[in-house]
Amino acid sequence: xxxxxxxxxxxxxxxxxxxxxxxxxxxxxxxxxxxxxxxxxxxxxxxxxxxxxxxxxxxxxxxxxxxxxxxxxxxxxxxxxxxxxxxxxxxxxxxxxxxxxxxxxxx
Numbered sequence: 122x123x124x125x126x127x128x129x130x131x132x133x134x135x136x137x138x139x140x141x142x143x144x145x146x147x148x149x150x151x152x153x154x155x156x157x158x159x160x161x162x163x164x165x166x167x168x169x170x171x172x173x174x175x176x177x178x179x180x181x182x183x184x185x186x187x188x189x190x191x192x193x194x195x196x197x198x199x200x201x202x203x204x205x206x207x208x209x210x211x212x213x214x215x216x217x218x219x220x221x222x223x224x225x226x227x228x
Contacts, residue, residue: 148161150213150214152214162183168182
């Protein structure tokens with residue numbers, strides 16, 4: 122496999138992942154971003170803890186999550202637990218009051 126073939130394959134995988142994200146994002150209420158992964162979930166529990174040496178770390182638990190990872194064969198995960206000393210970002214997704222029709226909609 123040439124470098125060009127590999128790049129083309131990765132580009133196609135990223136496009137497929139984006140399309141899947143676009144299709145499922147409306148099913149979830151929260152976005153959780155860690156240093157290693159990006160998750161969509163409806164249930165997130167974030168605990169800020171202190172280690173014995175005084176360092177602060179984050180313990181994040183999610184249920185029924187979708188993971189942005191193009192190398193995963195299955196992106197839906199029943200339970201996720203992330204323990205990290207790095208930043209964690211949790212955002213609640215805005216739910217639009219009016220949903221626009223899908224492309225190709227005719228009246």
